[in-house]
Amino acid sequence: GAVVSQHPSWVICKSGTSVKIECRSLDFQATTMFWYRQFPKQSLMLMATSNEGSKATYEQGVEKDKFLINHASLTLSTLTVTSAHPEDSSFYICSASRASGRALEQYFGPGTRLTVT
Amino acid sequence: GIQVEQSPPDLILQEGANSTLRCNFSDSVNNLQWFHQNPWGQLINLFYIPSGTKQNGRLSATTVATERYSLLYISSSQTTDSGVYFCAVDFKAAGNKLTFGGGTRVLVKP
Numbered sequence: 721g722a723v724v725s726q727h728p729s730w731v732i733c734k735s736g737t738s739v740k741i742e743c744r745s746l747d748f749q750a751t752t753m754f755w756y757r758q759f760p761k762q763s764l765m766l767m768a769t770s771n772e773g774s775k776a777t778y779e780q781g782v783e784k785d786k787f788l789i790n791h792a793s794l795t796l797s798t799l800t801v802t803s804a805h806p807e808d809s810s811f812y813i814c815s816a817s818r819a820s821g822r823a824l825e826q827y828f829g830p831g832t833r834l835t836v837t
Numbered sequence: 838g839i840q841v842e843q844s845p846p847d848l849i850l851q852e853g854a855n856s857t858l859r860c861n862f863s864d865s866v867n868n869l870q871w872f873h874q875n876p877w878g879q880l881i882n883l884f885y886i887p888s889g890t891k892q893n894g895r896l897s898a899t900t901v902a903t904e905r906y907s908l909l910y911i912s913s914s915q916t917t918d919s920g921v922y923f924c925a926v927d928f929k930a931a932g933n934k935l936t937f938g939g940g941t942r943v944l945v946k947p
Contacts, residue, residue, distance in 0.1 A: 722882075754934065758878075763923065763937045811878055825868060826925075826935060828880035 721747045724816050726829035733804055733836055740800045741832045743814030749794035750816035754826060755787075758811040770797055804836040839864050839928045843938035850914045850945045858909040858941045860924030868927035869900050870935065871909050875920050883909070883922075914945045 723746040733739045743753060752771050756764040768789050770776040776789035786808075788800040797816075801808055811833050815826040840863040850856055862869070871883040884891050884898040886907065891898055895914075900907040911918055921942050925935040 752933070761942075763939050764880075764925075765937075766934055769934055813878070813880065815880075825870065825882075825885050827882065828872070831878040833878070 722818070722827040723747050724750075724814065724827050724829040726814055726832050728832060729830060730833040731835070733834070735805055735836055736803055738800055738802045739804060739834060740798055741812055741814075741834075743797045743799070743816070743829050745795045745816040745818075745827075748816075748818045750797075750818055751794070752817045753791055753797040754815045754817075755789060755797075755799050756813045756815070758813060758831075760811075764813060767799075801834065804834070806836045809834055809836045839926075839931055839936060841924060841926050841936050841938035843922075843924055843941050845941060846939065848941055848943045850911075850918075850943065852914060852916060852945055852947050854914050854945075855910070855912045856914060856943070858911070858922055858924075858943075860907040860909070860926075860938055862905050862907075862924075862926045862928070864905075865929045866902060866926050867929055867933070868935075869907055870925050871898055871907070872923045872925065873918075873920050874923060874940070880923070911943075914943075916945045916947055919943055919945045 727742045755767045767782045768776045768778045770791035778784045791797040813831040815828045842861045872880045886900045888902045895912045897910045921940045923940045924938040
């Protein structure tokens with residue numbers, strides 16, 4: 721169990737357009753979902769934390785108006801990159817955690833590679 | 838501030854060799870996880886190990902929370918073990934989110 725999917729797996733878009741990435745927990749209900757960003761040969765950086773039905777909490781330095789997060793249900797969160805620019809090109813990874821009695825244990829999606837031309 | 842440091846940054850192994858990866862963290866933790874990121878970017882959960890020792894096949898991990906470090910052991914390494922290994926910590930002071938270390942890039946040569 722604990723499978724997380726992401727769609728699309730890769731996307732190319734033109735500068736100035738918006739792109740939406742979906743993150744789904746397939747076999748469990750995710751109380752919290754997280755969005756990360758990873759540049760080549762670097763570590764993962766947390767962008768924001770979202771709980772179902774409430775506004776996302778963004779990390780310092782992440783523009784909330786540029787990276788719109790919606791957590792509509794216990795199995796779906798979306799990240800929309802608005803007015804994308806080439807510097808937004810990156811690998812975006814989501815994760816989901818479930819209430820299991822343990823302190824936070826996250827399960828990761830396969831990632832979405834975004835290229836902005 | 839809170840920090841997670843991994844060593845070594847890079848590791849080249851001959852197939853069949855054993856190795857130890859280290860993760861040092863700066864504060865008290867709720868949770869610590871080890872992940873393997875494969876060449877396609879997928880993060881695979883290896884261990885959830887806020888304390889103690891666990892083993893899964895050729896991999897094992899030990900976390901000594903009082904001394905603020907965790908070790909990941911790879912025995913009899915295989916080429917499929919290549920990739921990046923990340924340690925990620927949920928610090929008590931940080932509010933239920935994971936802070937990732939810089940990773941150890943492992944290459945296992947046949």
